[in-house]
Amino acid sequence: MNILKISFSSKNDLHTTGESKGSLVDFLRNSKDEPYIPATHIKGIMRTEAERLLRSTENIPCYITGNPKIILCDEVKSGGFRCDVCRVFGVPNTEGGGDYREGKIRITDFMTKKSVTAVSRMHVSIMRGTQTKQESALFNMHSVPSETEFSGFVLIREALTDSEDKLLKASIHSMSHYGIGKDRSRGLGGIENLKISDVSQDEYLGLR
Structure with missing residues (x-):
């Protein structure tokens, strides 16, 4: 099994929605009170970008992610x-698509090695239909500050072909341009200093 370590730092404040308490929306934290980015979120963005790339180069018809209606x-x-895309990332259990099939890769949660001081932002909830604020609309959202470093791993369960390897690497680089987390349109979630490195299983077990 080959293992890739992916690391990056947040270019802007970053928010992945965690626990909500009244008017406070916190970011995701682990048991040590450290922020993390779920593996499902990372994989979803990578797959969205992989689909987008192959729609432009190979005209594939699928929309597994990034579209309201799933098309297989x-x-x-x-x-x-x-x-x-499906060979690398697998096939979800969707109506008309058969059972779940795991792809050639697995992705871990992306962690930071330290707790951080949250950045607080006030927001107003707007009803889209009327463009007016909702009742009790004011809420406070906590975000991870810029320059926070995250890292995670891609576990390559089965050997990738050259084209699969290129697509995987391209989806990682494309993710770095797309951004992470919520409210990217408001300037959150940019990432920079992307690094991809091969690590051994021993290093992986020691690094995690």
Whole structure:
């Protein structure tokens, strides 16, 4: 099994929604009160970017992520694979798509090695239909401050072909341009200083 370590730092404040208490929306924290980014969020962004890349280069029809309606290709519906996206990231258990099938990779949660002082922002909830504020609309959102370093791992369970490896690396780099977390349109979630490195299983067990 090959293992990639991915690390980056937050270019802007970053928010992944955690526990809500009244008018306070906190970011996700682990048992040590440290912020983390869920593996599902990282994988979802990477897959969204991988799909987008192959739609532009190979005209694939699928929308597993990033679109309100899930669209599957005929090959996936019949139990096969059409493109490298599903081979690498797997197939979710969706109606008409058969059972869940794991891809060639697994992704861990992305952690930071220290607790941080939260950045607090006040927001007003707006009703989209009327563009007016909701009742009790004011809320306080905590974010992870900029320059916070995160790292996580991609576990490559099965050997990747050259094209699969290129797609995986491209999706990681594309994620760094897309951003992480909530409220990216408001200037949150930018990342920088992306690093991808190969680590051994012994290093992985010691690093985690």
